[in-house]
Amino acid sequence: LRKISYPEQLTELVDQLRRLPGIGPRSAERMALWLISGKPELARDIGSSILTARENLGHCPRCGFFITGESCRVCEETSRDLGLVCVVEHPTDVVAIERSGAFSGTYHCLGGRIAPLDHIGPEELRIEPLLKRVEEQEVREVVLALSSDVEGEATANYLREILIARQVTVTRPAQGLPAGGGLDNADEVTLSRAMAGRTPFS
Amino acid sequence: LRKISYPEQLTELVDQLRRLPGIGPRSAERMALWLISGKPELARDIGSSILTARENLGHCPRCGFFITGESCRVCEETSRDLGLVCVVEHPTDVVAIERSGAFSGTYHCLGGRIAPLDHIGPEELRIEPLLKRVEEQEVREVVLALSSDVEGEATANYLREILIARQVTVTRPAQGLPAGGGLDNADEVTLSRAMAGRTPFS
Numbered sequence: 001l002r003k004i005s006y007p008e009q010l011t012e013l014v015d016q017l018r019r020l021p022g023i024g025p026r027s028a029e030r031m032a033l034w035l036i037s038g039k040p041e042l043a044r045d046i047g048s049s050i051l052t053a054r055e056n057l058g059h060c061p062r063c064g065f066f067i068t069g070e071s072c073r074v075c076e077e078t079s080r081d082l083g084l085v086c087v088v089e090h091p092t093d094v095v096a097i098e099r100s101g102a103f104s105g106t107y108h109c110l111g112g113r114i115a116p117l118d119h120i121g122p123e124e125l126r127i128e129p130l131l132k133r134v135e136e137q138e139v140r141e142v143v144l145a146l147s148s149d150v151e152g153e154a155t156a157n158y159l160r161e162i163l164i165a166r167q168v169t170v171t172r173p174a175q176g177l178p179a180g181g182g183l184d185n186a187d188e189v190t191l192s193r194a195m196a197g198r199t200p201f202s
Numbered sequence: 203l204r205k206i207s208y209p210e211q212l213t214e215l216v217d218q219l220r221r222l223p224g225i226g227p228r229s230a231e232r233m234a235l236w237l238i239s240g241k242p243e244l245a246r247d248i249g250s251s252i253l254t255a256r257e258n259l260g261h262c263p264r265c266g267f268f269i270t271g272e273s274c275r276v277c278e279e280t281s282r283d284l285g286l287v288c289v290v291e292h293p294t295d296v297v298a299i300e301r302s303g304a305f306s307g308t309y310h311c312l313g314g315r316i317a318p319l320d321h322i323g324p325e326e327l328r329i330e331p332l333l334k335r336v337e338e339q340e341v342r343e344v345v346l347a348l349s350s351d352v353e354g355e356a357t358a359n360y361l362r363e364i365l366i367a368r369q370v371t372v373t374r375p376a377q378g379l380p381a382g383g384g385l386d387n388a389d390e391v392t393l394s395r396a397m398a399g400r401t402p403f404s
Contacts, residue, residue: 001281003300004309007270009255016251019244021236022229033294034223035252036259036268042221043256047249049218050237053211054245057238066238068209079203092235098205107206 010036062133064109064126065091074107081105085133086143087159089113089152093145105143108133113146113155122158130159134166141169148175212238264335266311266328267293276309283307287335288345289361291315291354295347307345310335315348315357324360332361336368343371350377 005011010032017028035043059065060072067073074094084105088094094107110125133139142163146152160170176194177186186194207213212234219230237245261267262274269275276296286307290296296309312327335341344365348354362372378396379388388396 001306003303004267004275004279004296005300006297007259007268007275009251009258009270010268013251013255016248019248020233022232027224029294030224031222032255036255037261040256043252046218046221047252047256049211049215050245050249050252053215053234053238054242054249056211057209059239065206066209066212068211073206073209077206092231094206095208098207101205104203 059091059109059111062129063107064111064129065094065107077106082137083140084143085130085137085139085141086145087130088145089147089155097145103143105141106137110146110155113151114158115151125155127159127162131162131166134163134168139168141171144170144172146172261293261311261313264331265309266313266331267296267309279308284339285342286345287332287339287341287343288347289332290347291349291357299347305345307343308339312348312357315353316360317353327357329361329364333364333368336365336370341370343373346372346374348374 006014013032013035014025014028017023017031018025020028023031035046056068058067060067060075063072063074065072065074081104085108086094086097086103086105087108087110088097089110089112091109094109097103097107108126108130110127110130112120112125114120114122114125130142134142142159144156144159146156156172163170174197175190176197177183177190183191208216215234215237216227216230219225219233220227222230225233237248258270260269262269262277265274265276267274267276283306287310288296288299288305288307289310289312290299291312291314293311296311299305299309310328310332312329312332314322314327316322316324316327336344344361346358346361348358358374365372376399377392378399379385379392385393
C-alpha cells in the first residue's frame, strides 16, 4: 500500500519556507497550506514581491545602504551635513536613527563588525570606502554607532585608531539610562556608565 | 531634511510577508532583510516555489485532496479498500492518518466543518461529492474522523443521519487515553470516554 503524502510541489514549498529565518517545520507547513488554499492573488503577490525585491535591491558599494538601481539615498544627499558621518553596522540601523530625527549628517554602513570567530576581519567590512569618504567629503567628525557588545567595541576601537590618525574627531552616542525606565530596571553596566557620564541638570 | 527610509520595494516586501499567518511586523522585517541580503538564489528559489505551488496545486473537486494538474492520488487509488472511506476536515488530516499507517481505505476531505457562526453550512462543504462516492463506490463503511469540538461533533451528527439513511455503517476513531501520557495528564472528558469505552485486556 503506497502511503498518500503531500504532492511534491507542496513538500518543496514547505522546504523552501523552512529556510526563512525563525521559521520551523510547523510554521512552514502552516504557511504553505495557507498560501495554496487562499486566494490565488495572495500567493502571487507575495511570491512576486520576493522575486522583484531581490532582483532590484542591492547595497551601495560606497556607503552600504540599500539601493534600487543606481541611485543611493545616502550618497546623493546634499542637504545633509557631509562633514558629519555616522558609522553603523547595518542599513537597518540607519532607518532606526532616522526615526529618532536627531541626526542631520550622513551615514556609512559597515556591513557587520569585526568578528574573528565568524572569520570577519576588517577587509570583509566597508572600511576602505569609509576612509575614501573621509578624505573626499572632508569629514570632520565620525560618530561610531555600533553595538555595545565585545565585537562592537573591538570594531569601534579599531576604527577610532585609523580615524584619529587622519585628524578626524571620533565620537559615539551617549550611553546612559534608557527613556521611560526606572533605576531598578537598569543593569549595573548601564547604571555605572550613566553615573560616570552624568550631565548638568539645567 | 528628508528622512532616509527603506526603499519602497523593501517596504512592499515587508507588507507582503506580514500577510503570512503567524508573521508579525518584526518577523516580516527580519525575513525581508534576510531575503534581500542573502544569496540571490535563496530568494529566487523561495519566491518561485510560492508561485509554482500556487499555480499548480489545487483541490480535487471529487474528494478534496490536493491535486497537481488533473490526477488525484486519492481518487486514482485502486489498491485501497474502496468500500471504506474516511471523512476528514482537511487534506492535511489525510497525511496525518497516513503517517500512522493504520488505515487502508480511501479518504474524503470535507474542506472544513459546519460552523454557522462563520457562515459555513453543509452546502459549503464537499458533502454532495461524498454521497455520490458512497453510491458509485459501493461504500459499506464511513469513518468520521472529525475534530472532537462542538462544530466537529455537529458535523459528524449531520453526516451520520444522511449516511445511515443510505444503509452505510458509520464509525469514528476510538476515543481514549493518548499514547505515552499518564492518567494525571488526561482531562476529565478524555478519561470518562476512555473508561466508558474500555476494552478487554488480552
